[in-house]
Amino acid sequence: MxxxxxxxxxxxxxxxxxxxxxxxxxxxxxxxxxxxxxxxxxxxxxxxxxxxxxxxxxxxxxxxxxxxxxxxxxxxxxxxxxxxxxxxxxxxxxxxxxxxxxxxxxxxxxxxxxxxxxxxxxxxxxxxxxxxxxxxxxxxxxxxxxxxxxxxxxxxxxxxxxxxxxxxxxxxxQRAEHLKAAMDTRTVIDLACGIIMAQNKCSKEAAFDLLRHASNTRNQKLNDLAQTLVDRFSGPGSGAAYFDD
Known part of the structure; x- marks a missing residue:
């Protein structure tokens, strides 16, 4: 019992x-x-x-x-x-x-x-x-x-x-949330690199270096800068967007 x-x-x-x-x-x-x-x-x-x-x-x-x-x-x-x-x-x-x-x-x-x-x-x-x-x-x-x-x-x-x-x-x-956050961060950085590659006709490594250099120059987190670039590219008039570090 x-x-x-x-x-x-x-x-x-x-x-x-x-x-x-x-x-x-x-x-x-x-x-x-x-x-x-x-x-x-x-x-x-x-x-x-x-x-x-x-x-x-x-x-x-x-x-x-x-x-x-x-x-x-x-x-x-x-x-x-x-x-x-x-x-x-x-x-x-x-x-x-x-x-x-x-x-x-x-x-x-x-x-x-x-x-x-x-x-x-x-x-x-x-x-x-x-x-x-x-x-x-x-x-x-x-x-x-x-x-x-x-x-x-x-x-x-x-x-x-x-x-x-x-x-x-x-x-x-908590581990799942951290993994998702890491994956989301990686995704937006990859998207930003893809935009830079298309704009500058460069390799992914070169695109990432440009993004990282801009992050250091502007004192802005890499992920935040990448998100800004992706948002700007996908917004109204996005076809004219161009990345400049």
Whole structure:
């Protein structure tokens, strides 16, 4: 039954990823999913934030509420708390009751001021040099029982898979955009060179040298100059256009 629930949850997150256009929306949706999962497990509304650690830098990157994001960022600023320890140790860290636990006094004060009575940090493995933590916040102490922590670990496992998938999709999209931009740049430069070749009856190499020389002389980017030439050539009266560096 647990395996089927995990499969259903992962399918829900995949649908979330497929329906969004940016990683921030995915992360906010992911923390919303995690908060809803823990709310079902405890019977009380739970908030959640997600913290990313990559290349020795840590940042809060999403949350189910603005307050969850603020509380998580306070912890990162202090460098002390259950989420920080979970990230460093790779195991869940529980702050069951802010009024009785003696660890992390400054952070406990911030939680108490926000009417948060308990917190739970559960790590997620992303890749060799990156990790993340789900940081849960409860309004009542004692909610994060052994069963609730187990449910949080299961949630983090599913969320980690979805986050890795989202990062890969975004990375692939960015590579595709960069490739398209490079191809578009190459195309307009080739078109400009073709125009110069026709006008000056020269080779492609000579045409490119003329274009590059004009770019340096005018202090204008090569691609921008090429686009200007192509636009001028294809505009009204284009038959009379002539390239002069």
């Amino acid at each position: 647990a395996d089927q629930e995990m499969a259903d949850d992962f399918e829900q997150l995949v649908d979330l990823i497929a329906g969004t256009e940016d990683i921030k929306s995915v992360l906010d949706g992911l923390t919303g999913f995690a908060a809803a999962t823990m709310t079902r497990a405890t019977g009380v509304p739970i908030e959640c934030a997600v913290t990313l650690h990559r290349r020795k830098r840590t940042a809060t990157i999403g949350g189910s509420s603005g307050r969850a994001v603020v509380l998580d960022r306070i912890e990162q600023t202090l460098g002390d708390g259950p989420c920080v320890e979970a990230l460093e140790g790779g195991v869940p860290v529980l702050l069951g009751d802010v009024s009785s636990d003696r660890r992390w006094p400054e952070y406990r004060s911030a939680l108490a001021a926000a009417d948060v009575a308990g917190a739970l940090g559960i790590p997620m493995k992303l890749d060799d040099d990156a990790g993340a933590v789900l940081d849960f916040f409860a309004p009542v102490s004692g909610l994060f029982t052994e069963q609730a922590v187990s449910e949080g670990i299961r949630c983090a496992e599913v969320a980690g898979k979805a986050l890795r998938l989202a990062v890969r999709i975004v990375s692939a999209d």
